[in-house]
Amino acid sequence: MGLFQAVTGAIGGTLTDQWLDFFGVPDGLPSTAALFPAVRKGENAGRGSNDGASDNVISNGSKIIVPEGYGLVLLQDGAFTGFAAEPGGYVWNSEEPASQSIFAGDGVYESVIRQSWERFKFGGRPGSQQTAVFVSLKELPNNRFGTQSEIYWDDAFLNTQVGAITRGTYTLRITDPLTFIRNFVPAAVIEGKAIFDFTDIDNPAGEQLFNEVVGSLAPAFSMYTNDPAKGNRISRLQQDSVGFAQSLSAAVEDNYKWRTDRGLEIVKTAIISIEYDENTRELLKNVQRADALSGSRGNSNLQASVAAGIESAGENAGPGGLIGMGMAAGGMGLGGLQQPTQQAPAAPAPAAAPAAPAAEPAAEDPVAVLRRAKEMLDAGLITQEDYDAAKAKALGL
Structure with a gap:
């Protein structure tokens, strides 16, 4: 038969x-x-x-x-x-x-x-x-998910709880048609009297799946962002449709047994938007700033600022001009201590007395100047060229 x-x-x-x-x-x-x-x-x-x-x-x-x-x-x-x-x-x-x-x-x-x-x-x-x-047996598109309020999960990278409102779509595949029909399809469809469409707003089964996906979003986000293989970055969610789909599929399987009891699985996702709460947005800004100042690019920016400060100090000061020179970003001396720049008020000169000649500024010990410059070179704050220029100026070469 x-x-x-x-x-x-x-x-x-x-x-x-x-x-x-x-x-x-x-x-x-x-x-x-x-x-x-x-x-x-x-x-x-x-x-x-x-x-x-x-x-x-x-x-x-x-x-x-x-x-x-x-x-x-x-x-x-x-x-x-x-x-x-x-x-x-x-x-x-x-x-x-x-x-x-x-x-x-x-x-x-x-x-x-x-x-x-x-x-x-x-x-x-x-x-x-x-x-x-x-x-x-194809991927079934245009299945939607979304939250009306924030969902929260613990994030390993930020080391705190984060929250977001999100919405998107996913594709669905029937992996076991016989289990799907036996356990999930209404009698009218089995009898050949109707079409079963997950996206039909009048289909209660589709609505049930929507609610179960929304209930699985927080564990799916946690599973994805706490996976070291994904780099522990929530910012990668929207660029990894397959990776997040695997996390979401695993979450709905853990919670609702889609594959086991219904013969269904989520194949791909498209996250349309993620709106983080205020605290999470501030945390992400701090991470972005830290990323910008880390690595070789951050060192290059810092060295450029120090070099600009040395060049300015050398142009505006006399002999020994490296004394107390300020770094571009912080007003720090070569020795690493902030140099106060207070100027005492000048005393009024006697009306009849002739003006005294200006005193020559005391010359800084070249050895001390070079020692400070060498410390900055060893710390990576200035380049070898900056050090050579400071050495030549201190020694009058």
């Missing part, structure tokens, strides 16, 4: 021209449809029709076309009687005991489908009336 595999591979016009009566995928099917009934193609290239047949009846000798990306499930009174995941043409014959009832192919579905078939297959001999439904 079951399906005969008549033709495998891609289906073209030649196959449909040869067969008078056959079933296939409905026209105008939305890309988000997960499960839908097989429809009778009443007219076959003008060669004849069978419009008078009963609905939801698959009689002996019926031909069914399974296109790429879909699986075919046959049911009798809610029990599985046949499954095909390979594209091609199939003939149904309920009277032939030697025909195969499952065609899983050599792809990703082979092992899981065969395992499911052994658990779910119909034990007795089916009647001639069958229900045929198609199940999508």
Whole structure:
């Protein structure tokens, strides 16, 4: 009993021209449809029709076309009687005991489908009336998630709790069609009377999945940002659609057993927006500043500032001009101590006395100047060229 595999591979016009009566995928099917009934193609290239047949009846000798990306499930009174995941043409014959009832192919579905078939297959001999439904084996797009208020999780990199409002979309895949139908699909769809679409706002199953994904976002964010392999950076979430999808899929599996009990998994995500709370935004700003001042670029900026301070001090001071010179960013001397720059008020000179000649500034000990410059060179605050220039000036060369 079951399906005969008549033709495998891609289906073209030649196959449909040869067969008078056959079933296939409905026209105008939305890309988000997960499960839908097989429809009778009443007219076959003008060669004849069978419009008078009963609905939801698959009689002996019926031909069914399974296109790429879909699986075919046959049911009798809610029990599985046949499954095909390979594209091609199939003939149904309920009277032939030697025909195969499952065609899983050599792809990703082979092992899981065969395992499911052994658990779910119909034990007795089916009647001639069958229900045929198609199940999508593709990624199902446009499944949405979003939060109205902040969700919080512990972040290892920031070493504190962070919070955010987020929204985005994910793609879904049916990994085990038989488990999916058995445990999650309403009876009206199984009976071939409706289309099952996760994105349909009137589909309570889709709404349930939405709520479960939202409930899994905080553990998924925590799982991703606390993974050393991801660099412990929440800023990478929006650029890693597959990596975050793996964390989200693992979170919903831990919480709600999607793969185990429903035959579903999340494949990819697209985070449209993340709005962090005020404390998290301030933490991220501090991290950004620290990143800008770290590494070789930060050292280059600091050295450039020191060099500019040395050059300015050398231009504006006399002999020994390195004494008390300020660094560009902090007003620090070569010895690392801040030099006060207070100026005492000048005393009024006697009216009749001639002006005294200005005293020559005391020259700093060249050895002390060079010692300070050497300390700065060893600390990486100035370059070798800066040190050589300071040495030449101190020694009057």
